Amino acid sequence: MQRLTAQRQAILDLINASNRHWDADEVVRALVDAGASIGIATVYRGLAALETQGLIDSIQLADKKRYERADKAHHDHMICTSCGLIEEFSHDTIEELQLAAAAKKGFRLTGHQLVMFGYCSQCAKELKA
Ligand SMILES: [Zn+2]
Numbered sequence: 001m002q003r004l005t006a007q008r009q010a011i012l013d014l015i016n017a018s019n020r021h022w023d024a025d026e027v028v029r030a031l032v033d034a035g036a037s038i039g040i041a042t043v044y045r046g047l048a049a050l051e052t053q054g055l056i057d058s059i060q061l062a063d064k065k066r067y068e069r070a071d072k073a074h075h076d077h078m079i080c081t082s083c084g085l086i087e088e089f090s091h092d093t094i095e096e097l098q099l100a101a102a103a104k105k106g107f108r109l110t111g112h113q114l115v116m117f118g119y120c121s122q123c124a125k126e127l128k129a
Pocket residue numbers: 080081082083084085119120121122123124
């Protein structure tokens with residue numbers, strides 16, 4: 001494998017160290033807080049390169065991409081549009097139905113992303129109150 005620059009290695013280490021779903025701004029803040037001198041453009045380029053190399057995964061949200069570790073089992077996401085909480089889930093029937101839908105179109109799936117938007121249980125409770 002191609003050797004990573006120190007900055008890209010730092011980005012990769014940060015993302016691999018937790019189960020979070022990071023956006024580029026959060027990555028910059030965390031690295032700068034840890035004493036690095038790195039700017040947003042470098043982080044954007046680094047995230048894109050790491051994703052191309054398959055070292056991290058991303059989910060595309062309405063307004064931005066978020067990145068996560070690439071070594072987790074396949075899962076999909078639910079996103080709270082009020083507080084930003086991201087829940088991971090995986091549902092066998094949904095997975096099977098996607099394969100069936102693709103097969104019906106003669107489409108050979110290489111992957112998919114499913115993002116569901118709504119209110120998490122906490123925010124749903126507060127909205128009702
Ligand atoms: Zn919420």
